[in-house]
Amino acid sequence: MNYRLVFRLLGRLLMMEGALMCPSLLVAFLHHGGDAPAFIFTIALTLVCGALPGFLLHPKRDDLTARDGMAVAGLSWLLLSFFGALPFVFSGAIPHLHDALFESVSGFTTTGSTILRDIEGLPRGILFWRSFTHWIGGMGVLVFTLAVLPRLSGRTAHLARAESPGPTFSKLLPKMGDTAKMLYALYFALSLAECACLLLAGMNVYDALIHTFGTAGTGGFSNYNLSVAAFHSPLIEWIIACFMLLFGINFAIYFHALRREGGPILHSEEMWAYLGLVLLATGAITATILPRYPDFFTALRYGFFQTASVISTTGFSTTDFNIWPLFARCMLLLVMCTGACAGSTAGGFKISRVLLLVKSAYRDLEHTLLPRKVSVVRFEGKSVPESTLTQLGVYLFIYLCLFLAGGILLSFDAGDLTTSFTASLTCLSNVGPGLGQVGPAENFAFFSPVSKLILSLLMLAGRLEIYPVLILFSPTVWKKN
Amino acid sequence: MRILVIGGGKMGASLAQSLINEGHDVTVIDRSDTVIQRSQDTMDAMFIKGSGVSVDTLREADAPHADIVIAATMGDEINMLSCLTAKRLGAQYAIARIRDPEYLSALPFLQKELSIDYAINPERATAREISRMLRFPYAGTVETFARGRVEMADFRAAEDDPVVGVPLREMYKKNKHLPQVLFCAVERGDEIIIPKGDFVIKAGDRVHVVSDVKTITQFFEALNKGASAIKSVMIMGGGRIGYYLANMLLGMKIKVSLIEINPERARRLSELLPGATIIQGDGTDQELLESEGLSDVHAFVPLSGRDEENLMAGFYAVQRGVKKVIVKSNRENYSALMHNMGLDSIISTKAVACNSILRTVRTRASRSTATVERMYRLMDGKAEALEFIADPGAPYTHVPLKNLNVHKDALIAVIVRDGQVQVPFGNDTIEAGDHVVAISRRTGISELGQIVHR
Numbered sequence: 059m060n061y062r063l064v065f066r067l068l069g070r071l072l073m074m075e076g077a078l079m080c081p082s083l084l085v086a087f088l089h090h091g092g093d094a095p096a097f098i099f100t101i102a103l104t105l106v107c108g109a110l111p112g113f114l115l116h117p118k119r120d121d122l123t124a125r126d127g128m129a130v131a132g133l134s135w136l137l138l139s140f141f142g143a144l145p146f147v148f149s150g151a152i153p154h155l156h157d158a159l160f161e162s163v164s165g166f167t168t169t170g171s172t173i174l175r176d177i178e179g180l181p182r183g184i185l186f187w188r189s190f191t192h193w194i195g196g197m198g199v200l201v202f203t204l205a206v207l208p209r210l211s212g213r214t215a216h217l218a219r220a221e222s223p224g225p226t227f228s229k230l231l232p233k234m235g236d237t238a239k240m241l242y243a244l245y246f247a248l249s250l251a252e253c254a255c256l257l258l259a260g261m262n263v264y265d266a267l268i269h270t271f272g273t274a275g276t277g278g279f280s281n282y283n284l285s286v287a288a289f290h291s292p293l294i295e296w297i298i299a300c301f302m303l304l305f306g307i308n309f310a311i312y313f314h315a316l317r318r319e320g321g322p323i324l325h326s327e328e329m330w331a332y333l334g335l336v337l338l339a340t341g342a343i344t345a346t347i348l349p350r351y352p353d354f355f356t357a358l359r360y361g362f363f364q365t366a367s368v369i370s371t372t373g374f375s376t377t378d379f380n381i382w383p384l385f386a387r388c389m390l391l392l393v394m395c396t397g398a399c400a401g402s403t404a405g406g407f408k409i410s411r412v413l414l415l416v417k418s419a420y421r422d423l424e425h426t427l428l429p430r431k432v433s434v435v436r437f438e439g440k441s442v443p444e445s446t447l448t449q450l451g452v453y454l455f456i457y458l459c460l461f462l463a464g465g466i467l468l469s470f471d472a473g474d475l476t477t478s479f480t481a482s483l484t485c486l487s488n489v490g491p492g493l494g495q496v497g498p499a500e501n502f503a504f505f506s507p508v509s510k511l512i513l514s515l516l517m518l519a520g521r522l523e524i525y526p527v528l529i530l531f532s533p534t535v536w537k538k539n
Numbered sequence: 540m541r542i543l544v545i546g547g548g549k550m551g552a553s554l555a556q557s558l559i560n561e562g563h564d565v566t567v568i569d570r571s572d573t574v575i576q577r578s579q580d581t582m583d584a585m586f587i588k589g590s591g592v593s594v595d596t597l598r599e600a601d602a603p604h605a606d607i608v609i610a611a612t613m614g615d616e617i618n619m620l621s622c623l624t625a626k627r628l629g630a631q632y633a634i635a636r637i638r639d640p641e642y643l644s645a646l647p648f649l650q651k652e653l654s655i656d657y658a659i660n661p662e663r664a665t666a667r668e669i670s671r672m673l674r675f676p677y678a679g680t681v682e683t684f685a686r687g688r689v690e691m692a693d694f695r696a697a698e699d700d701p702v703v704g705v706p707l708r709e710m711y712k713k714n715k716h717l718p719q720v721l722f723c724a725v726e727r728g729d730e731i732i733i734p735k736g737d738f739v740i741k742a743g744d745r746v747h748v749v750s751d752v753k754t755i756t757q758f759f760e761a762l763n764k765g766a767s768a769i770k771s772v773m774i775m776g777g778g779r780i781g782y783y784l785a786n787m788l789l790g791m792k793i794k795v796s797l798i799e800i801n802p803e804r805a806r807r808l809s810e811l812l813p814g815a816t817i818i819q820g821d822g823t824d825q826e827l828l829e830s831e832g833l834s835d836v837h838a839f840v841p842l843s844g845r846d847e848e849n850l851m852a853g854f855y856a857v858q859r860g861v862k863k864v865i866v867k868s869n870r871e872n873y874s875a876l877m878h879n880m881g882l883d884s885i886i887s888t889k890a891v892a893c894n895s896i897l898r899t900v901r902t903r904a905s906r907s908t909a910t911v912e913r914m915y916r917l918m919d920g921k922a923e924a925l926e927f928i929a930d931p932g933a934p935y936t937h938v939p940l941k942n943l944n945v946h947k948d949a950l951i952a953v954i955v956r957d958g959q960v961q962v963p964f965g966n967d968t969i970e971a972g973d974h975v976v977a978i979s980r981r982t983g984i985s986e987l988g989q990i991v992h993r
Contacts, residue, residue: 215579215583232565
C-alpha cells in the first residue's frame with residue numbers, strides 16, 4: 059500500500075466531512091437544541107485529524123493501484139462513520155459509542171435502521187445530521203471528493219468504481235472529475251425537485267429537507283417515530299413513493315434524457331425490469347391486502363409505498379407491514395433481495411446482477427440440452443465477457459455467505475428465525491426495516507453491542523459491494539509496496 | 540477539446556495519455572475487453588468497446604461532436620474508413636495512421652477523397668528522423684525551429700569537454716574560442732534541469748544547446764564532436780523503416796548495406812533498392828557483422844522488430860568504435876539506462892508518431908490564440924521545447940526581458956526576427972511576429988503568455 063498517498067487522501071476526506079457538518083451546526087444554532095457545542099467540537103476534531111495527514115504527508119509517488127483504491131474506499135467509509143458518530147455521543151443524544159456508530163453507519167450507508175426508541179425527543183441539529191449522512195452517503199463521499207478536488211491523484215477511476223454500486227462502472231463523460239460533477243448535479247437537481255414538491259404539499263422546510271435527504275440517498279431516516287405516516291397526507295405519501303422509485307434508477311438514464319438520447323433509455327433492460335418488478339409486486343401486494351383496507355385506492359397507496367420503499371432500499375413506512383398476510387411479506391422480501399438499479403443511490407443486490415445471473419443460468423441450462431451450441435450472454439445490446447459472469451457468480455456466493463453468517467450470528471439476540479435473517483438481509487441490502495422484531499414499527503435497540511457491530515459491518519459491506527470492506531482483512535493490502 | 544482515439548494499442552494508449560495530460564476530453568474505442576479493462580484503471584478517459592468503423596459505436600462515442608478523431612488501429616483500411624465515417628458523422632478533423640507503402644504514392648488522392656486531414660506514416664516519419672540524425676552525427680537528436688534557421692541539439696558532456704566544471708555565466712570568459720550557444724536544458728539522471736547562470740555542467744550530463752545552424756555547427760567543431768559527414772551506413776532489419784531509410788539515404792548518395800534475415804524479403808528488397816547492398820543473414824550474429832565490415836562503416840542502425848536485439852547489436856557496434864549508432868527501441872522508460880551505457884541516439888516509432896500528432900493537435904487547440912508552431916518533447920515528455928509566434932498586442936511585447944516575469948520552470952531560448960537569430964539578453968525585447976523558442980518543464984503550454992508575463 060502506498061501509505062503516504064492513502065493517508066493523504068483519507069485526511070482530505072476527513073476535512074471534507076468536517077466541512078459537510080457545518081450545515082448541521084447551523085441548524086443546531088437556529089433551533090437552540092443544546093447540540094451546537096457537540097458539532098463545534100466534532101468539526102474541530104475532524105478538521106485537525108484530517109489536516110495533519112492531508113497537508114503534512116507528501117507522497118513520493120502518486121499512483122494509486124486498484125488495490126489501494128479499494129482500501130481507500132473501505133477505510134474512508136469506516137473513518138467517516140466513526141467521526142460521523144461523534145456528534146451523537148458528544149451531545150448525549152446516543153450515549154454509547156457502539157449505538158452511535160450503528161446509527162452513523164446506518165446513515166452513511168443509507169440503510170435507515172435505527173437503535174433509537176424515541177426519535178422525536180432528539181435535538182434538531184442531531185436529527186438533521188443523522189439524515190444529512192444519508193444524502194452524503196447516497197451518491198458517495200469519494201465521488202463528491204472527485205467532483206470538488208479533481209486533481210487529487212492521477213488514477214481516480216478506482217475510487218469511483220469502488221464506491222459506485224453495480225457490476226460495472228461506466229463514465230458519463232470522458233473525465234472522471236466531470237463525471238462526478240455531472241452525477242452530483244443530477245443528484246442535486248432531483249433532490250431539489252423533491253424538496254419543492256414536498257414544500258408545495260404542505261411540509262415545513264425542516265421536515266421537507268429531512269425527508270428529501272432520506273429519499274434521495276434511499277436511506278429512510280425520518281424525524282418522526284411513525285415515519286412518513288406521521289403526516290397523515292396521501293399526497294405526501296405519493297410524492298415520496300414516486301421519488302423513491304426515481305432515485306432507484308440508474309443516473310445514466312437521466313443523463314441520456316438530458317441529452318435527449320432516447321436509444322439508451324429504451325434499451326435499458328435494467329430499468330424496464332425494475333419498473334416491471336415494481337408493477338408486479340405492487341399488484342400482488344395490493345390484491346393480497348385489499349380486504350384489510352376500506353377501498354382499493356387506500357390499499358394501492360399502502361402497497362405501492364411499501365414496495366417502492368423496500369425495492370429502492372429506502373425503508374420509509376406508512377404502515378406496519380409486519381401484520382400483513384404472509385404472501386405480501388414474501389413479496390416484500392423478494393424485492394428486498396433484488397434491490398434497485400446499478401448506478402443509482404440504492405443498495406441491494408441490484409437488478410442488473412439478477413438479470414445477468416438469470417440469463418447466464420438460462421444459457422447454461424440450454425447448454426445441457428444443446429452441448430455444441432455456442433452462445434454469448436447479451437445485456438443491454440452488448441455481449442457480456444465470460445469473466446464478468448464468473449465474477450458475478452462469486453459475488454453472489456460471498457453475498458449469500460455474508461447473509462447467512464449475519465443471520466446465524468444474530469440468532470443469539472433475536473427471538474426467531476425471521477428476525478435474525480431479515481435483520482441480516484435488511485442491513486446487507488441497506489433497506490432499513492426487516493420483519494419480526496425488526497419490523498417497521500420496531501427498532502434495533504435490543505441487539506447486544508457485538509450484534510450491532512456485526513450489523514454495522516454488514517451495512518458497510520452492502521453499501522460498498524463487499525470487496526472494499528473484505529479486502530481490509532487481507533494482510534496483502536497492508537504490505538508496503 | 541473532445542478527442543476520439545480509435546484503437547487503444549501501444550500508440551493509441553500513449554497518445555491518449557499525453558492528450559489527457561494536456562487536459563483534453565479523451566474517448567477511446569477498442570475492440571478488446573482486456574485492453575479496455577487494463578487501460579481504464581490507469582487512464583482518465585472514457586472507454587467504449589466496439590469497432591471504429593461501426594456507426595453505432597462511433598455515435599456512442601459521440602463522434603459527431605468530436606473536435607479531432609485519431610485512428611490508430613493496426614489496419615490502414617480500418618483507420619481510413621473510421622476517419623471517413625467519423626467525418627461524415629460530423630467530426631471536425633481526422634488523423635489516420637496509414638503505414639502500408641502501397642498507399643504511399645496515392646496518399647494525397649486518398650486523403651482528399653476520404654477526407655482525412657492528416658495522415659501519419661510512423662515508419663516513414665521515423666526513417667526521416669533517422670536520416671536527419673545521420674546528417675548531423677555530432678548530436679544525439681537535432682530539432683529544428685523557425686523553418687530550419689534554429690537548431691536544438693544535445694550531446695553528452697565528457698570529462699575533458701571545456702564546458703564541464705564552469706558556471707554558465709563564466710563559460711565564454713573562460714573559453715574565448717567557443718561559439719556562443721544557449722544552454723537550454725540539462726538531463727541529469729532522471730531529472731531535467733533548466734539551467735541558470737550559476738549552473739555547473741558535470742561530466743555525464745546530457746546538455747541541450749540551441750542556436751542558429753552555423754553557430755551550432757561551429758560549437759560542435761570546437762568541442763571536437765563535429766565529425767566528418769557520414770558516407771556509409773549499415774542497417775540491420777529490412778522492415779518498413781529499413782526500406783524507407785535505405786531509400787532516403789541512397790537518394791543522398793550514401794552507401795547503404797542492409798542486413799535482412801528473411802531470404803524472400805531480402806530478394807524483394809534487392810528488387811526495390813537496386814543501389815543498396817542487401818545481405819541475407821542474422822544481424823545479431825557478430826561474426827556476420829564483422830565480415831560485412833561493421834568496423835568500417837560510419838553509422839550503424841539496428842531496426843529489427845525486437846528492441847532487445849537492436850539494443851544488443853547497438854551496444855556491440857558502440858564497442859567496436861562505430862561513430863554513430865542509432866537504435867530503434869519502443870521502450871522509452873529505459874532511455875536513461877541506455878544513455879548511461881553509451882547509446883545516445885534512441886528512436887521510437889511510437890514517440891515519433893505521437894510527437895507529430897500531438898503537434899497537430901496543439902496547433903489546432905491553440906489556433907485562436909498565439910500559435911504553437913512546433914513542439915518537441917524532451918526526455919519522454921518531462922520537458923518541452925516550443926516555438927511560438929508572438930501575438931501583436933500581447934502584454935509581453937515591447938518590454939525588455941529583464942522587466943518581464945519568466946515562469947521559473949521555463950526559459951526563452953532564442954528570438955528570431957526577420958530571419959536574424961539572436962540569443963536574448965536582458966535588454967532585448969519580444970516584438971509582434973517574432974518567432975520565440977522557449978523551453979519549459981511545465982507541460983501543456985499552449986501560448987507564450989503562459990510562460991512570460993509582466
